[in-house]
Amino acid sequence: MAINLIGIILSFSLVIFLQSFHQVEEGTIGLYWRGGALLKGYDEPGLHLKLPFITRAENIPILVQTEYVTNISCGTSGGALLKFERVEVVNRLKKELVWETVKNYSTKYSEIWIHNIITQEINDFCSLHTLEEVFISLFDTIDDKIRDSLEHDLNNWAPGIEIISVRVTKPLIPVDVASNYEKIELKKLEIKIEEQLQKISQTNFETSKIVAKIQAEEKKEVSQIQMQKQIAEIESQKIISEIEDETTSQRIPNLKLYSPQFLTLKMIEGIPKDSEVHYGPNVKNIFKLKIEEKQN
Ligand SMILES: *[C@@H]1O[C@H](CO)[C@@H](O)[C@H](O)[C@H]1NC(C)=O
Numbered sequence: 002m003a004i005n006l007i008g009i010i011l012s013f014s015l016v017i018f019l020q021s022f023h024q025v026e027e028g029t030i031g032l033y034w035r036g037g038a039l040l041k042g043y044d045e046p047g048l049h050l051k052l053p054f055i056t057r058a059e060n061i062p063i064l065v066q067t068e069y070v071t072n073i074s075c076g077t078s079g080g081a082l083l084k085f086e087r088v089e090v091v092n093r094l095k096k097e098l099v100w101e102t103v104k105n106y107s108t109k110y111s112e113i114w115i116h117n118i119i120t121q122e123i124n125d126f127c128s129l130h131t132l133e134e135v136f137i138s139l140f141d142t143i144d145d146k147i148r149d150s151l152e153h154d155l156n157n158w159a160p161g162i163e164i165i166s167v168r169v170t171k172p173l174i175p176v177d178v179a180s181n182y183e184k185i186e187l188k189k190l191e192i193k194i195e196e197q198l199q200k201i202s203q204t205n206f207e208t209s210k211i212v213a214k215i216q217a218e219e220k221k222e223v224s225q226i227q228m229q230k231q232i233a234e235i236e237s238q239k240i241i242s243e244i245e246d247e248t249t250s251q252r253i254p255n256l257k258l259y260s261p262q263f264l265t266l267k268m269i270e271g272i273p274k275d276s277e278v279h280y281g282p283n284v285k286n287i288f289k290l291k292i293e294e295k296q297n
């Protein structure tokens with residue numbers, strides 16, 4: 002009987018002893034509640050004393066962690082039903098705001114702020130866009146768009162939660178439900194692609210037309226230049242032959258000047274006017290005499 006009582010007292014003491022300590026793990030901080038109310042302050046990692054049974058303790062992570070929001074259904078503006086299997090939200094609680102965040106939103110803060118906002122943002126995004134946009138043309142913008150909206154909301158309402166990145170995996174299209182809408186939207190997509198291709202070939206056509214025009218103009222210019230060159234050549238040829246003509250026509254009278262008759266005439270003109278002219282076999286002597294007279 003006494004042994005039993007001692008045993009009970011010992012085990013009760015052990016439970017009380019264990020209940021008086023709380024261990025705060027690395028990467029977390031310890032918060033305490035008494036009678037349902039959050040107590041002021043927090044504890045750093047290590048072993049801490051608390052009131053047994055009356056005080057409840059919980060460790061809140063302050064390292065970077067990833068929240069997964071899964072199976073988000075949404076309808077596109079065209080009516081197709083999509084399912085986003087997973088959205089990853091990498092986030093961190095700011096240490097100095099942990100207490101306030103838990104005070105405001107309890108330890109379920111990430112449920113309230115991350116899960117709910119992500120679900121709502123994905124739904125808003127889908128309802129504003131077509132299947133083609135959600136699935137293809139706007140898909141690579143969705144991460145940033147959702148992160149921006151999330152950050153905006155958190156800054157206003159829960160500044161203790163810091164978003165590091167958001168990653169949205171490609172949505173699934175439930176075959177049974179949406180096949181019809183999908184067909185319609187795929188048809189639209191095909192038409193869009195067809196339009197783009199037409200635009201491209203139209204552009205190519207226009208481009209080749211412009212190129213041809215430029216080439217024709219170039220050709221015209223080239224032939225004009227060549228023609229001008231030819232004209233210039235002909236003209237210079239003409240000038241050259243004209244000059245040549247002139248020189249030859251000047252040479253001809255010169256040649257005429259030296260005809261025997263002309264030379265004889267010049268010789269006769271060269272004889273002084275007052276001299277006597279003698280003709281006959283003794284002409285030589287007469288010249289001799291004249292020269293002797295002049296010397297005397
Ligand atoms: C998401 O949906 C799939 C199929 O509908 C299911 O197998 C999976 O367990 C769901 N995941 C979660 C986390 O609910």
Ligand SMILES: *[C@@H]1O[C@H](CO)[C@@H](O)[C@H](O)[C@H]1NC(C)=O
Pocket residue numbers: 098101102105157158159160161
């Ligand atoms: C807590 O709530 C108050 C009032 O709604 C708000 O002004 C404050 O920014 C919130 N703080 C955090 C850390 O969530």
